[in-house]
Amino acid sequence: MGLREEIGEQPAVVARLLHEGRPAIEAIGAALREHEIDTVFIAARGTSDHAAIYAQYVFGVRHALPVALAAPSVLSRYAVEPRFGRTLVIGISQSGASPDIVGLVAAARRQGAPTVAITNVPASALGEAAEHTIDLAAGAERSIAATKTYTSELTAIALLSAAMRGSLAVDAPDLERLPDALTAVLATEAAAARAAADLAKKPSCVILGRGFEYATAREWALKLKELAYVVADPYSIADFQHGPIALVEPSSPVLLVAPSGVGSDDVAGLLPRLTEYGADLLVVSDRSDLLGVGRHALPLPQGIAEWLMPIVAIVPGQLYALHAALARGADPDAPRHLAKVTATR
Amino acid sequence: MGLREEIGEQPAVVARLLHEGRPAIEAIGAALREHEIDTVFIAARGTSDHAAIYAQYVFGVRHALPVALAAPSVLSRYAVEPRFGRTLVIGISQSGASPDIVGLVAAARRQGAPTVAITNVPASALGEAAEHTIDLAAGAERSIAATKTYTSELTAIALLSAAMRGSLAVDAPDLERLPDALTAVLATEAAAARAAADLAKKPSCVILGRGFEYATAREWALKLKELAYVVADPYSIADFQHGPIALVEPSSPVLLVAPSGVGSDDVAGLLPRLTEYGADLLVVSDRSDLLGVGRHALPLPQGIAEWLMPIVAIVPGQLYALHAALARGADPDAPRHLAKVTATR
Numbered sequence: 001m002g003l004r005e006e007i008g009e010q011p012a013v014v015a016r017l018l019h020e021g022r023p024a025i026e027a028i029g030a031a032l033r034e035h036e037i038d039t040v041f042i043a044a045r046g047t048s049d050h051a052a053i054y055a056q057y058v059f060g061v062r063h064a065l066p067v068a069l070a071a072p073s074v075l076s077r078y079a080v081e082p083r084f085g086r087t088l089v090i091g092i093s094q095s096g097a098s099p100d101i102v103g104l105v106a107a108a109r110r111q112g113a114p115t116v117a118i119t120n121v122p123a124s125a126l127g128e129a130a131e132h133t134i135d136l137a138a139g140a141e142r143s144i145a146a147t148k149t150y151t152s153e154l155t156a157i158a159l160l161s162a163a164m165r166g167s168l169a170v171d172a173p174d175l176e177r178l179p180d181a182l183t184a185v186l187a188t189e190a191a192a193a194r195a196a197a198d199l200a201k202k203p204s205c206v207i208l209g210r211g212f213e214y215a216t217a218r219e220w221a222l223k224l225k226e227l228a229y230v231v232a233d234p235y236s237i238a239d240f241q242h243g244p245i246a247l248v249e250p251s252s253p254v255l256l257v258a259p260s261g262v263g264s265d266d267v268a269g270l271l272p273r274l275t276e277y278g279a280d281l282l283v284v285s286d287r288s289d290l291l292g293v294g295r296h297a298l299p300l301p302q303g304i305a306e307w308l309m310p311i312v313a314i315v316p317g318q319l320y321a322l323h324a325a326l327a328r329g330a331d332p333d334a335p336r337h338l339a340k341v342t343a344t345r
Numbered sequence: 346m347g348l349r350e351e352i353g354e355q356p357a358v359v360a361r362l363l364h365e366g367r368p369a370i371e372a373i374g375a376a377l378r379e380h381e382i383d384t385v386f387i388a389a390r391g392t393s394d395h396a397a398i399y400a401q402y403v404f405g406v407r408h409a410l411p412v413a414l415a416a417p418s419v420l421s422r423y424a425v426e427p428r429f430g431r432t433l434v435i436g437i438s439q440s441g442a443s444p445d446i447v448g449l450v451a452a453a454r455r456q457g458a459p460t461v462a463i464t465n466v467p468a469s470a471l472g473e474a475a476e477h478t479i480d481l482a483a484g485a486e487r488s489i490a491a492t493k494t495y496t497s498e499l500t501a502i503a504l505l506s507a508a509m510r511g512s513l514a515v516d517a518p519d520l521e522r523l524p525d526a527l528t529a530v531l532a533t534e535a536a537a538a539r540a541a542a543d544l545a546k547k548p549s550c551v552i553l554g555r556g557f558e559y560a561t562a563r564e565w566a567l568k569l570k571e572l573a574y575v576v577a578d579p580y581s582i583a584d585f586q587h588g589p590i591a592l593v594e595p596s597s598p599v600l601l602v603a604p605s606g607v608g609s610d611d612v613a614g615l616l617p618r619l620t621e622y623g624a625d626l627l628v629v630s631d632r633s634d635l636l637g638v639g640r641h642a643l644p645l646p647q648g649i650a651e652w653l654m655p656i657v658a659i660v661p662g663q664l665y666a667l668h669a670a671l672a673r674g675a676d677p678d679a680p681r682h683l684a685k686v687t688a689t690r
Binding site: 038039041045046047049056057060061064065066067068069071072073074077078080081082083084085086087100145203204210211214222225226227229231233236238239241242243244245246247248249262263266273277335336337338342 | 383384386390391392394401402405406409410411412413414416417418419422423425426427428429430431432445490548549555556559567570571572574576578581583584586587588589590591592593594607608611618622680681682683687
C-alpha cells in the first residue's frame with residue numbers, strides 16, 4: 001500500500017468515521033457538556049499539529065473558546081506542568097506514541113481536567129493516558145507522509161465539535177456530504193500533476209490560506225517539504241503581508257487555498273498585488289471567479305460548509321505534493337531522513 | 346537613521362526600558378496580582394508575534410500558565426468574540442495600529458478581563474484600548490524591519506513576568522546584565538557578515554531553536570525573508586524531526602540557535618545527523634563545545650539567564666540578515682513590497 005493508495009482511501013475512511021465513530025463521539029460530547037470549560041488546550045506535533053490548528057478555528061468560531069496550542073517543551077524540557085483550570089485538553093497523534101504529547105495529557109488528567117485523545121492507535125500510550133479516546137479507525141497508515149490520518153483527525157474534530165454543541169443531528173447533513181466531496185476532489189489528480197510538473201521546478205514556494213484554511217496551507221507545505229524537498233512557506237494572508245510578501249518575485253510560485261468564505265475575499269484582495277509582482281499562481285477554490293485568474297487552478301466541489309472544507313481542500317495539496325515528488329525524482333513512498341513514528345521528548 | 350543604526354541602539358533602548366519603564370510595569374504587575382488568572386491570551390502579528398511566542402514560554406515556564414496565541418480572524422473575519430473567563434489578554438504591536446489586534450483587546454476589556462498593551466506608541470488605538478499599557482519608549486523605529494522594538498518587546502515581557510511574580514528585585518540582577526550583553530554581542534558583526542556572505546548565497550535555509558529560543562528562530566527567519574529575500578524556514582528542533590528534516594541535503598545552510606540550557610542539548614543531539622547529511626552549519630551559542638562544530642560560529646556572551654537569552658540571541662541574527670541583504674544586493678533600508686505599518690483586519 002503506497003502513498004497514492006492511501007490518498008485514495010480517504011472517502012472511505014471519512015465515511016467510516018462519520019458512521020461507525022459517531023456513537024462514541026456523541027457520548028464523549030455529552031460527557032464534556034457536564035464540564036464548565038473555559039479554554040481548550042491542544043498538544044500535537046507535525047501533521048497532527050495542523051489538525052490542532054484546524055481545531056483552533058473550530059473551537060474558536062463555533063464555541064467562542066480561546067484555544068492554546070501547546071509548547072510541549074514547557075513540560076518535557078523545562079519540567080513545568082501547566083495549571084489546567086477549566087481547560088479541555090486534547091492530544092492528537094496518529095501513533096499515540098510521542099512522549100511529550102502523552103506527558104501533557106497525563107498531567108491534565110491527574111489534575112482532573114477533561115482529556116480527549118484523537119489517535120489511530122487507541123491502545124497506545126496516548127489512548128491510555130486520556131479519559132476519552134476517539135479511534136480514527138483509518139486502517140494502518142504505512143506511508144511516512146500522513147494523509148488519511150490527517151483528514152480523519154479533522155473529521156474527528158468536526159464530529160467532536162458537533163457533539164459538544166448538542167445534537168450531532170444538526171450538523172449531520174453537512175458532514176454527510178464529505179465522502180462524496182472527497183471522491184470528487186480526487187478527480188483533480190491530472191490537473192494537480194500538471195501544475196506540480198510546472199511549478200515544482202522551483203525549489204521553493206509560498207502557500208497562502210486564511211481562517212479555517214490556514215491549517216490546509218500548513219499541512220500542504222509540510223507534504224511538499226517531506227515528499228518533494230520543496231521549501232514551501234505557509235502563511236495566513238494577514239501574516240504574509242507583515243513581511244514575507246517581500247519574497248515574491250517574478251515567477252515565484254504562490255499557491256492559494258481560497259474556498260468560498262471570508263478567507264477567499266482576503267485572497268481576492270491580494271491577487272492584484274501578487275499579479276503585479278509577477279507571481280505564478282495556483283488557485284484551489286470552489287469560486288469560479290478565482291479559478292480563472294491564475295496560471296493553474298484546482299477546483300473544489302460546491303456546497304461544502306466553510307468549516308468543513310479543510311477536510312476536502314487538503315486533497316489537491318496531497319496530490320500536488322505526490323506529483324511534485326515524482327516530477328523532482330523523489331520517491332514519495334520513501335522520503336529521505338524520516339521514520340514513520342518520531343518520538344520527540 | 347538606518348537599520349544598522351537601529352540595531353546598534355538596542356543596548357541603550359533596553360537599558361532605558363529596564364530603568365525608566367520599571368516603576369510603571371511594577372504597578373501593572375501589582376494590579377494583575379489582584380486577579381485570579383487561569384490563562385494568558387496574546388494577540389500579535391509579524392515580528393510582535395515572535396515576541397508573543399517568547400511570552401508563551403515565559404508565562405508557561407515561569408508562571409505555569411497555559412498560553413493561547415490568538416487566531417485574530419476568529420473575531421475580525423468570523424465575527425466571533427472569544428469568551429474570556431479568567432484570562433489575561435495581552436496585545437503586542439509596535440505601532441499599536443493593527444485593527445485585528447486592537448479589536449481583540451477591546452473585546453476582552455469589555456468583558457472585564459485584565460488587558461495589557463505592549464507598544465511603542467502608547468497614544469495608539471491599542472494603547473487606548475487596553476486597561477494597562479507598557480510604553481516601549483524605543484524611539485521612532487523608521488526601518489521597515491523591526492529590530493529595537495522586538496528586543497524591547499521581549500524586555501517588556503520579561504519585566505512584566507518579574508513584576509507579576511512579586512518583587513522585581515528578585516530578577517533585577519539578571520535583567521541588569523542585558524545592556525552589556527547586547528553591547529558585547531554587537532561586536533560579532535564582522536563574523537556575522539562573513540557567515541552571511543558565505544551561506545546566504547543559497548536562496549533558502551533552515552533555522553532551528555527550541556524552548557525559549559524558538560522565538561529567536563522565528564524572528565531571525567522573518568528578518569532574512571523581508572531583508573534578504575532568503576526563504577528561511579524556522580522550526581523547533583522537535584517539530585523539525587517530524588518531516589522538514591527531509592529538506593536537508595549536502596550544502597544546505599542550517600542555522601542553529603543553541604545557547605546553554607535544555608534547548609542546546611537537543612541541538613547537540615541532532616548535530617551528528619545534520620553533519621551526516623552534509624549541511625553547512627552556523628551555530629549561535631555561548632557553549633564552546635558547540636561553537637567549534639560548524640562551518641561558522643557566532644558566540645553569545647556568558648552568564649545570561651536562559652529565559653532572558655532570547656533578548657540577546659536575536660542580535661547576531663539581525664546582523665546576519667542585514668549582511669545577507671547587502672551580500673545579495675538588496676537594500677536593507679528599503680525592502681520591496683513592504684510598508685512600515687500593515688493594518689491587517
